[in-house]
Amino acid sequence: MERVIAMLPDVQLLKPEVPIGLSRVGATGIKKLVEVQREGKRPIILISSFDVFVDLPAHLKGVNLSRNFEVIDEVIETLTSQPIENIEDLVVEVAKNLLDRHEYATNAEAKMTAELIMRKRTPKTRQRTQEVVRIFGEAKISRNGKKLVFVGVEVTGITACPCAQELVRARSAERLAEMGFDDDAIQRILDAVPVASHNQRGRAMLKVQVTDSFKVPIAKLIEIAKTSMSYETFEILKREDELEVVEMAHRNTRFVEDGVRIMACNLLKAFPEAPDNVLAFLRQENEESIHQHNVVAERYATFGELRNEIGSAGTAADSPNP
Structure with missing residues (x-):
């Protein structure tokens, strides 16, 4: 045999x-x-x-x-x-x-x-819970010496649509005016009460090139990716926590395009020492609630290209997350 x-x-x-x-x-x-x-x-x-x-x-x-x-x-x-x-x-x-x-x-x-299973606490009651984050590493090498290596993360969160919120805000203002409220009172009411919108579960992906002299911690990438959305999501929420998540998300509405742009700003802010030729891939996908499709925004660029485009005009919004 x-x-x-x-x-x-x-x-x-x-x-x-x-x-x-x-x-x-x-x-x-x-x-x-x-x-x-x-x-x-x-x-x-x-x-x-x-x-x-x-x-x-x-x-x-x-x-x-x-x-x-x-x-x-x-x-x-x-x-x-x-x-x-x-x-x-x-x-x-x-x-x-x-x-x-x-x-x-x-x-x-x-x-x-x-x-990766991460421990965290809910925003109000500080209850212990867990979060699942997808992490990955990629390497492409050639016999001629070329090497391209990336590390990345994908996190989930909640996004609230700013367009739908403005429609609800306008309709609410009309109704308040019909009830006899003046413009100043209407503005104060709408500022005090979070205005409804439709929500999506968002998935933010951030992938950054690493080299022998430039490394990026996974924990920092997770932190940056979370800033792309209106708020974090949690496995367990008490009533006070649920209220906080919904209210904060609706006070921080984001288009899918906003998510990628804010991620880019915060990426530059987190790694000011990154060489201009280092590559980054940023992606936001939102699973629509009132539509049958998803929406996606992406950007693939070097740190140098992002710096030139954003310049001094781009200041990333602070994350509302806990």
């Missing part, structure tokens, strides 16, 4: 019927446990999902996918045997090892995605 197996051809090395190169071939959804150390705190255990790819030249029929799984197992075992400070080091090592194992490839990619 061993002799028969030894005589079997390596099908991946055969010539393909259609000899064209492929940009990416690999595997997705590979689940692994990753332990991330924290100074002075207990380590974080992440249930992580890996996507790995290499390019394939035109003369080969396929890649040896078993090598991809071996790379992830070996690299994670090696790196978790000692403290890991950030996830970007892990994806870089996976990508490097992919190139080592696939000698025909010129490019390799590795992406890690995980859900």
Whole structure:
């Protein structure tokens, strides 16, 4: 039996019927446990999902996918045997090892995605609760020495629509006037009482390039991403907390476009030392409540481009979140 197996051809090395190169071939959804150390705190255990790819030249029929799984197992075992400070080091090592194992490839990619469970407190009663934040690291490396590495986060929150609120405000002013209130009284009433609007659950994504000399803490990216929306959401809310969330969200209405722009301002504010050529990707998606579609806004730019556009005129609004 061993002799028969030894005589079997390596099908991946055969010539393909259609000899064209492929940009990416690999595997997705590979689940692994990753332990991330924290100074002075207990380590974080992440249930992580890996996507790995290499390019394939035109003369080969396929890649040896078993090598991809071996790379992830070996690299994670090696790196978790000692403290890991950030996830970007892990994806870089996976990508490097992919190139080592696939000698025909010129490019390799590795992406890690995980859900981070964070503890926080509700805004009024200060009750303990938890929050799920999606974090990820991405690495693309080439044999010619090029390397592109990102870390990122995705958080959820609530957004309130400013357009619908203005419509409700105008209708309310008309009704108050019909009831005999003068303009000054109407203005004071509308300032005192939060005006209704339709809401969305928002998802803010922020991805920033990291280099050997420029790093970004995941916790800081989470903080910045949260500022893009009208307010935070919570798993558990007492009545006082629910009132605070709804009122604050309606006093801080945001278009989906506002979210990306405010994120950009706060990103520059948080990392003034970031080199001009460092890339950032900002994305806000709102799941509409009165429409059957979602709305999305995105921006992909360098820090230098954002600085030139925002200039001294752009001052980010302070986050209303607790």
